[in-house]
Amino acid sequence: MNLILYFIRKLTETEVWKSVFRHGYTDTSRNRALQTISNVWLHLHPVKVPKHAVKIRFTWCLGGLTFFIFLFLTVTGVLLMFYYVPDVNRAYADMIDLMYVVPLGRLLRTSHRWAGHAMVITVCFHMLRVFLTGSYKAPRQFNWVLGVLLLVLTFLLSFTGYLLPWDQLGYWAIMVGTNMGAATPVMGYQGPFAELLGVKINNDIRFALLGGTQIDAPSLLRAYVWHCIGIPIIAGALMILHFWRVRKDGGISGPL
Amino acid sequence: MSNHAEAQIANNKKTEKVFSWPNLVAKEFIAAILVTVVLLVYSYYVDAPLRELANPGEPENPAKAPWYFLGLQEILVYFDPWIAGVVVPSIIIMGLMAIPYIDVNPKGNGGYCFWDRRFAVTVFLFGFIFWYLLIIVGTYMRGPFWAFFWPWETWSFDFPTPPPLISLPNWLGIFALLIYFGFGMLVPAVAFWKFAKQLGFIRYNITMGLFLLMMGVLVKIALRLMFNIKYILQTPWFNI
Numbered sequence A: 001m002n003l004i005l006y007f008i009r010k011l012t013e014t015e016v017w018k019s020v021f022r023h024g025y026t027d028t029s030r031n032r033a034l035q036t037i038s039n040v041w042l043h044l045h046p047v048k049v050p051k052h053a054v055k056i057r058f059t060w061c062l063g064g065l066t067f068f069i070f071l072f073l074t075v076t077g078v079l080l081m082f083y084y085v086p087d088v089n090r091a092y093a094d095m096i097d098l099m100y101v102v103p104l105g106r107l108l109r110t111s112h113r114w115a116g117h118a119m120v121i122t123v124c125f126h127m128l129r130v131f132l133t134g135s136y137k138a139p140r141q142f143n144w145v146l147g148v149l150l151l152v153l154t155f156l157l158s159f160t161g162y163l164l165p166w167d168q169l170g171y172w173a174i175m176v177g178t179n180m181g182a183a184t185p186v187m188g189y190q191g192p193f194a195e196l197l198g199v200k201i202n203n204d205i206r207f208a209l210l211g212g213t214q215i216d217a218p219s220l221l222r223a224y225v226w227h228c229i230g231i232p233i234i235a236g237a238l239m240i241l242h243f244w245r246v247r248k249d250g251g252i253s254g255p256l
Numbered sequence B: 001m002s003n004h005a006e007a008q009i010a011n012n013k014k015t016e017k018v019f020s021w022p023n024l025v026a027k028e029f030i031a032a033i034l035v036t037v038v039l040l041v042y043s044y045y046v047d048a049p050l051r052e053l054a055n056p057g058e059p060e061n062p063a064k065a066p067w068y069f070l071g072l073q074e075i076l077v078y079f080d081p082w083i084a085g086v087v088v089p090s091i092i093i094m095g096l097m098a099i100p101y102i103d104v105n106p107k108g109n110g111g112y113c114f115w116d117r118r119f120a121v122t123v124f125l126f127g128f129i130f131w132y133l134l135i136i137v138g139t140y141m142r143g144p145f146w147a148f149f150w151p152w153e154t155w156s157f158d159f160p161t162p163p164p165l166i167s168l169p170n171w172l173g174i175f176a177l178l179i180y181f182g183f184g185m186l187v188p189a190v191a192f193w194k195f196a197k198q199l200g201f202i203r204y205n206i207t208m209g210l211f212l213l214m215m216g217v218l219v220k221i222a223l224r225l226m227f228n229i230k231y232i233l234q235t236p237w238f239n240i
């Protein structure tokens, strides 16, 4: 026993160890503060937070959970990308492979799917909590606006993922969704005032979404690129802003 | 940094504080683990759906959008697609973004409270619940050809033919819209004069406009269900 402790002490005194972990672990205020600010992952947090803010029943952890589920989706999503090819001749077969052949593939695909639904739910309830605690009021108005954008992006993330399995469910759901796009006033070929700009089936907003006049190979590729690259980057950037603003607007809201 | 932020920070100095490590981080950690476990266990027992290979020649009936858009698909029954699919979601998004700027009531910032913000909380909760009710109807109560079925009924193709729909003559439609929006804007301004004055002219109009539009969706649904009204107003370019 003493030997082990001796080794641990020696180890933590080495130059290598100290170059990685820059603070001790004795329970002092200084170390607790350093624990937060000298750690790149934890320094999103302030060193100290108001006591009411750590009550579960204030935030219900909802914003944090939304972010965590986003990270979960990123990890499982990247793993799925190893097995999935966005090609109409392969996509569905890749799904079947994931379900029956790839080790843990079924769990990977299923948990990615349910986590996507979970994120939509948590983001809606995060919004509800922020509303009910009046946390959008000055000085946090703009962070609420950023939040609304994140809400929309969360829907779009989930929606673009829906087509990827290339099964009947996704195909016809995307049909319903993009047909609504065709009804956009002025910019959709079935919408009011489409004639004004000479908008037709092959140059309207639906055409831009699908990369064609019907859902086909280009649509699958577009959905894939938006789902795996475009929207995550935009949403990620907005999340950075969102968290930054939580801090800059005076920390989490609380009773005045 | 705005005055508000400074005031807030000064205020925070007075509030009791605790170290994030471990008070906050530990809770986050536990929450993250719990969510991961729940997700994995649920995924282990309940498979993600995967239907047959996509087939453009064989439409699903009913074809449903993902559940979070089913509220919009549901109001497609009552409105033309450009309203249900484009105008309504756009107004919802813009309306949500406008909330912090039209709600000038300083009370209830940073804690749950109902009484001091009755109007705001009631309207928001109403909208939130309305959205989810529509989703529930769209998810569980719509069968082939988007016909209505109770969740315990089995879907069939011989549902009763819906009654023929009628549209209001245009003069009546315009009259009804003028009454609805005219009185909707004026009456509260008089009845709740203090509230309107507190908001100011522009905020009042935006707030009531958004409110009337939201209630308008409900009114149109009611008109359809009770009187089989198809359109309130018809023009060569669009119908409402």
Ligand code: HEM
Residues within 6 Å of the ligand: A059, A061, A062, A063, A064, A065, A066, A067, A070, A123, A126, A127, A130, A133, A135, A136, A140, A143, A144, A145, A146, A147, A148, A150, A151, A154, A239, A242, A246, A251, A252, A253, A254
């Ligand atoms: C991807 C989506 C989102 C993520 C990851 C996210 C994350 C977070 C986190 C971690 C916090 C800290 C407090 C908490 O956990 O509740 C927060 C606060 C906040 N969020 Fe979000 N959020 C998202 C979407 C939204 C939406 C949709 C809204 C509103 C429309 C919103 C508005 C706010 C506001 C105003 C605050 C400050 C609350 C306060 O100070 O009490 N966020 N968000």
